[in-house]
Amino acid sequence: MSANATIIGSVTRQPSAEDLGGLATVDVLEIRADLVGEVDLDELRAHFGGRLLYTLRSRSEGGAGPEGGHEREERLLAAAAVYDLVDLEAQRDLYPEILDQIPPQSRIISWHGKRPDLAALEARFAQMSSEAAHLYKLVSFAESPRDCLPPLVLLHHLDRDDVVAFAAGEVATWTRFLAARLGAPVVYGAVGKPPGAPGQPSIRRLEEDFGLPELPPVRRLFGLVGHPISHSLSPRLHNMLYHSLGIEHLYLPFDVPVFGDFWLDVVETGSLHELGFPLSGLSITSPFKEIALAVSGAASPLAERIGSANTLVRTTRVWEAETTDPDGIRGLLAWHQIDPAGRRAAVLGAGGAGRAAVFGLGIQGAAITLVNRSPERGRRVANDLGVAFLPFEEFDPGVFDIVVNATPLGSLAGDELPFDPEAMAPHGVVIDLAYLHDGPTPVVEAARRLGRTAIDGREALLYQAVPQFRAMNGVAMPIDLGRRILGLEASGSDE
Numbered sequence: 001m002s003a004n005a006t007i008i009g010s011v012t013r014q015p016s017a018e019d020l021g022g023l024a025t026v027d028v029l030e031i032r033a034d035l036v037g038e039v040d041l042d043e044l045r046a047h048f049g050g051r052l053l054y055t056l057r058s059r060s061e062g063g064a065g066p067e068g069g070h071e072r073e074e075r076l077l078a079a080a081a082v083y084d085l086v087d088l089e090a091q092r093d094l095y096p097e098i099l100d101q102i103p104p105q106s107r108i109i110s111w112h113g114k115r116p117d118l119a120a121l122e123a124r125f126a127q128m129s130s131e132a133a134h135l136y137k138l139v140s141f142a143e144s145p146r147d148c149l150p151p152l153v154l155l156h157h158l159d160r161d162d163v164v165a166f167a168a169g170e171v172a173t174w175t176r177f178l179a180a181r182l183g184a185p186v187v188y189g190a191v192g193k194p195p196g197a198p199g200q201p202s203i204r205r206l207e208e209d210f211g212l213p214e215l216p217p218v219r220r221l222f223g224l225v226g227h228p229i230s231h232s233l234s235p236r237l238h239n240m241l242y243h244s245l246g247i248e249h250l251y252l253p254f255d256v257p258v259f260g261d262f263w264l265d266v267v268e269t270g271s272l273h274e275l276g277f278p279l280s281g282l283s284i285t286s287p288f289k290e291i292a293l294a295v296s297g298a299a300s301p302l303a304e305r306i307g308s309a310n311t312l313v314r315t316t317r318v319w320e321a322e323t324t325d326p327d328g329i330r331g332l333l334a335w336h337q338i339d340p341a342g343r344r345a346a347v348l349g350a351g352g353a354g355r356a357a358v359f360g361l362g363i364q365g366a367a368i369t370l371v372n373r374s375p376e377r378g379r380r381v382a383n384d385l386g387v388a389f390l391p392f393e394e395f396d397p398g399v400f401d402i403v404v405n406a407t408p409l410g411s412l413a414g415d416e417l418p419f420d421p422e423a424m425a426p427h428g429v430v431i432d433l434a435y436l437h438d439g440p441t442p443v444v445e446a447a448r449r450l451g452r453t454a455i456d457g458r459e460a461l462l463y464q465a466v467p468q469f470r471a472m473n474g475v476a477m478p479i480d481l482g483r484r485i486l487g488l489e490a491s492g493s494d495e
Helices: 017-021 041-047 069-080 118-128 145-158 170-181 203-210 234-245 259-267 289-295 301-306 325-335 352-362 375-385 442-449 457-473 479-485
Strands: 006-011 026-032 051-055 085-089 107-114 135-141 163-168 186-191 220-226 249-255 279-284 311-314 319-322 344-348 367-372 388-391 402-405 429-432 453-455
Touching: 006 203, 017 041, 026 186, 041 051, 051 069, 069 085, 107 118, 118 135, 118 145, 135 145, 145 163, 145 170, 145 259, 163 170, 170 186, 170 249, 186 203, 203 234, 220 234, 234 249, 234 457, 234 479, 259 289, 279 289, 279 457, 289 319, 289 352, 301 319, 301 325, 301 352, 311 457, 319 457, 325 352, 325 457, 344 352, 352 367, 352 375, 352 402, 367 375, 375 388, 429 442, 429 457, 442 453, 453 457, 457 479
Parallel strands: 006 026, 006 186, 026 051, 051 085, 085 107, 107 135, 135 163, 220 249, 220 279, 344 367, 344 402, 367 388, 402 429, 429 453
Antiparallel strands: 279 311, 311 319
């Protein structure tokens, strides 16, 4: 049976009716008064029926509010008269004049600080919990994977239902989701932009990528490792498949600036296993596909041949490396009934995605040219793969039947496009391996306006995930379900 988390929505700007209209899963609305100022509570309560939390985060703890003094005390006490909950900072607000007027059931006692070890966090909690409160909140700002672990270990040791502890920062977003599995009763999410803290996910992401507020049982962890990865749809795809298929797994986003730090401090130490959640498999994305192959204990012949891996699966002995990226190209071509045999194909980009695209096209008989901005790297990779090479400035899309964009160029509005779609042959096909959450990239959009066949990178993501999902979970992915999760047209059959 699933438990449920309490979702606290953080408001960092004057809320609009649109902001307040999509909060069906939010139980508590946090007004960040240090950022928003004071709000019209009558208007707020007219649109939101849950509890209201007043937070005046000080500058010392990552906010913009006063450090102390009369103004801070006056604002907190005024809020206590009209809000359901008030956030009190342990280092500046726990004195009689405030505590006498804010009852324990209305207090959230909080602390935000930099990179403490476990002993420091335990001492901090002992000091905080000397005062009664509805909830105790401890947040450490993380700069590396190692910094992410102490708050989770604290939760594991305390085993209480009135403590939330996690690490803040893009590198630590994943700790928020695991904290909820370790007893933290609440999860914070952003209502609009900017978020309330670095790495705070949006309410929509909590719902669509992680299925919150539901907390079904979790027996094993999987995840995506790359940098940056906040745009990735992989957590949504895997977690929603788990939910639909009743698989007791959780897929986390590991944003890792330095792969070696994550590997040594999180993976090799077995820290997550000690918390009761063994890490059993990883999807690898840019820029770590080559080093993922290097750290593996065993690798498939294809991964060895390409020189990179996008999948690591833990066996009883070692981490095994595989690359399923070529399946992404093959699967989307099959879906669109495009046979690349004998056709000329250009692959733009000599990174891991480009090399995998070369293989995906090559094993189906295409005549391939690798195109790259750096001639030295491009020629070396092309020579390794046994294909032709062309410098970027000499590339003419009009002489190719298929063009694969394996670079990030042109993936966002306003970006320079990697090539001019108008120069493509009328029968030309463009495959953009980059993707957006809610629609086609500018490259795909421009090509479609011109009547060309253009394939969205979400399809490549899906089809490379098909063998990856089986390797990680031991069951086949229902293809149409995966397509629907990613917002793609489905066939009506899951064969």
